[in-house]
Amino acid sequence: MKKIELLAPAGDLERLKIAILYGADAVYLGGKQFSLRSRASNFDIEDIAKGVQFAKEHNAHVHVTVNMLPHEEDMDGLKEYLMELERVGVTAIIAASPTIMMCAKKYAPKLEVHVSTQHSSTNSAAANYWKSKGMDRVVLAREATLEEIKQSAKNSDVPLEVFLHGAMCISYSGRCVLSNNMTGRDANRGGCAQSCRWKYRLFEKDRQLNDDMHLFSMSSKDLMGADYVADLIEAGVASLKIEGRMKSAYYIATLVKAYRLLIDEIYEKGRLTPERMKWYYDELAKAENRPTGVGFFEGQPRYSGQLFGINGAGVTQExxxxxxxxxxxxKEATLEVRNNFKGHIEAEVFGPSITTTRFMFNDLYDMDGNVMEVAKTPMQIIKAKVPCKMEKDAMIRKVMVKDRREVY
Ligand code: SF4
Structure with missing residues (x-):
């Protein structure tokens, strides 16, 4: 049986490398053209080629989102762009527009075409429809329940990709013009301003329903699907997707490492005990995400799936x-400082292959060997004697609270 794919986001080359080093089987990225979030993309075709080369060296794949819904004015250069993606060795594009799908099939036939979640596929008939059009994979809607995912996998023969972790859209996965209307930024051309998460006063005619201490926002909890990994493997799902092309390298590393270990452990031992799963919940909570819930896996989210008033990160570690x-x-590590910290604090190191370990920092030194009280300049290179094994590309986090329940 082919092992389920762990698919991670890559906002730039650094994050692409981190995702792959920490255990992703494939990454997805958006190029500067024809992609939602193209405004934020750092990937021109040369960078995509470098990413593909790195991925191939590590037995991984690169998928490129070409998921804009193009208007007439957006069509120039599409054919050439798809041919370039094929030439540099991209495995798949993720597309929403039939124009882009058919163009890829005609002019870049070695590219797999994956049907974007923007099509909101929630059943096997939809999956089979896309199969009949020659598509190679269907990314199911975040709104599909676990039962619908199982039925879709059982009754269709196209590989399915399922969202496992990350932000949820309060609308029906991007079918929303809130941002367009309020800011002029088009959510379906990569410009969503997340207007849903702003804070609002509510009025019924002239009467304000909430006071200014309790402003209203339409913000859903992030999805955290660790509890469903075993079910999704058993169902025959092809790929588990982590959302977050705008997220940091640390966020990506934390999630990919935890889900890599979880998937591998389930393949090795079967379903894990609640105690063992608790360890994974704690690991996943070390990413700087919003409070999490189970999304649509158990059906329509209710009150408990929403965030009211809380929108910031609930960080347990920095x-x-x-x-x-x-x-x-x-036993000396060379470190690049990312956030300020003192010597002699409790920290935790995790990396692509080392075991995650808590330790106490000893003295910190600058590159001239002078003892430093505080490492406070981001990107400064320093040295530290450390009591546990480390490795290149590992990350160190400061332990801020022992348990996520201390945050909320
Ligand atoms: S404004 Fe909010 S609900 Fe609308 S597309 Fe953007 S994230 Fe989704």
Whole structure:
């Protein structure tokens, strides 16, 4: 049986490499053209080619979102762009527009075409429809329940991709013009301003229903699907997707590492005990995300699936340093500072292959060997003697609270 794919977002080359090093089987990214979020993309075709090369060296794949719903004025250069993606070795495009899908099939036939979640496919008939049109994978809607995912996998023969973790749209996955109307930024051409998460006063005619201490926002909890990984494997789903092309390298590393271990452990041992799953919940909570819920897996989200008033990150740990090098003999690590921290604090290191370990920092040193009280300049290179094994590309986080329940 083919192992389920772990698919992670890549906002730039650094995050692409981190996702793959930490265990993603494939990454998806948006190019500067024909992609939602293209305004935020750092990937021109040369960078996509570099990403593909890195992925191939690590036995991974690159998918490119070409998921804009193009208007007439957006069509120039589409054919050439798709041919370029094929030439540099991209595995698949993720498309929503039939124009783009058919163009890829005609001019870049080696590219797989994955049907974007923007089509809101929630059943096997929809999946089979796309199969009949020659599509190679269907990304199911975030709104599909676990039962619908199982039925879709059982009754269709096209590979299915399922959202496992990340932000949810309060509308029906992007079928929303709130941002267009309030800011002039088109959600379906990559410009969503997340107007749903702003804070609002509510009025019934002239009467204000909420006071200014309790402003209203239409904000859903993020999805956290750890509890459903075993079900999705058993159902025969092809790919599990982490959302978040705008998220940090630390966020990506934390989630990919945890889900990589979880998937591998389920393949090795079957369903895990509640105690073991608790360890994974805690690991996933170390990413700086919003409070999480189960999305639509159990059916329509209710009150408990929404956030009222809470929109910021509930951080249990803070990313403080990136490990550039580790000397096994001298037990010395070379670190790139990301957030300020003092010596002699409790921290945790995790990395692509080392075991996640808590430790106490000893003294910190600048590159001239002077002891530092505080590492406070982001991107400064420093040295530290550390009591546990580290590795290049590992990350160090400061332990802020022991348990996420202390945050909420
Ligand atoms: S404004 Fe909110 S609900 Fe609308 S598309 Fe953007 S994220 Fe979704």
């Amino acid at each position: 990313f403080i340093a990136y490990v550039l090098d580790y000397n096994e003999e001298t």
